[in-house]
Amino acid sequence: MKVLVATDKPFAKIAVDGIRKEIEAAGYELALLEKYGEKAKLLEAVKDADAIIIRSDVIDAEVLDAAKELKIVVRAGAGYDNVDLEAATAHNVCVMNTPGQNSNAVAELAFGLMVMAVRNMYNGASGTELKGKKLGIHAYGNVGRNVARIAKGFGMDIYAYDAYCPKEVIEADGVKAVASTEELYATCNIVSLHIPATPETKNSINYDLVDKMPKNGLLVNTARKEVINEADLLRLMNDRPDLEYVTDIMPVHHAEFADHFPGRYFSTPKKMGAQTAEANINAGIAAARQIVGFLKDGCEKFRVNK
Ligand code: 3PG
Structure with a gap:
């Protein structure tokens, strides 16, 4: 064989x-x-x-x-x-x-991206801290659980939404379960994506959803590029100069993101979470x-x- x-x-x-x-x-x-x-x-x-x-x-x-x-x-x-x-x-x-x-590796990289974003992509200017920020974990699977575990060490206020994971399971980890994706995005300063790419999730991270995020919202993607509606996110980041996007999966429209949003956008050159x-x-x-x-x-x- x-x-x-x-x-x-x-x-x-x-x-x-x-x-x-x-x-x-x-x-x-x-x-x-x-x-x-x-x-x-x-x-x-x-x-x-x-x-x-x-x-x-x-x-x-x-x-x-x-x-x-x-x-x-x-x-x-x-x-x-x-x-x-x-x-x-x-x-x-x-x-x-x-x-x-490989879920711990992916979760650790999500924090690498988060720290980089809140410290202004390491440009030397005064940034902010993760401690005390509201973190939204979008999908509470193996990676999402590791993200929650690490977020506790950072002293973050942790929320999660998962259509397939019972509320009790999420709350048993000391994480606040919210009722919808809309509530997650409206509540959290930082949202970390951990959804798979399926017919239901593809393009689901769209203008209206991300626009619910509070001022200075940060979207972190270590999941899949296909879940992002890139045209919507480009338009939204243009309309809202306070939003940031950091990703481990280079968007199809990487050049446009990089040109239009310097200091507010970062992508690893090749997916390296795992x-x-x-x-x-x-x-x-x-x-x-x-x-x-x-x-x-x-x-x-x-x-x-x-
Ligand atoms: C996964 O689905 O396990 C991760 O996205 C890692 O993918 P990779 O093996 O291509 O790095």
Whole structure:
């Protein structure tokens, strides 16, 4: 059996070594395709793969067609919007993710972005502090919970909204559960996004919603660029010179944001929330173990497609 690690954005070497150990201990072969750039290289590499470990790499119908031996794809990470789940089901391929394994890394980066924003992008001018500010956590999943834990250390006043998480679960963490996204944005000085990209959430962060934020509101995005309605946010930041946007996922309209809003906008050059050795080890090894469990024992825990 051949397990392919196909990561355009590679894991740390220590994580790849750990994945190799798991795969070889199970008697399988490991193939590595990193920084491949062009899809053609991925199409070639998947031809004889029985299993694939990916990150944000796109697995669509064309890739699945080319992967004649494929039985399982594990997205080493949380969001699986990069995998065509229906096509995978049609190809009889199991798709899994590794929930929670990289969430602390993403949560820590959200605070890196927040501190940078409230300190005026480190330009030396007097900024403000996170302590005492109202933080809104938009979606209370694995990353959202880590954000809440870290926010307590900063002395923030913490609010959260999650359509799928019971109020009691949020409040058990000492976080105030609000009744709607509108209430979250209207209440909080800083909103940190932790929603997945789904048909319901795409473009959902729009003019009217962000406009509810109080003066000097800060929007932090370590989730997905697709959830932002970029045209709306450009228009709103133009109408409201007090608003700031910091993101780990470069917008399609990055140049316009950077040109129009210097000092109020920042994007990392390449998504790096989960880019730590610890997150790579946790997610990569979890992915390898899930593949071994699936191939040897048929274990389908963490399956996300039908
Ligand atoms: C995730 O969904 O797990 C995060 O967005 C990290 O994605 P990455 O593996 O592409 O860095």
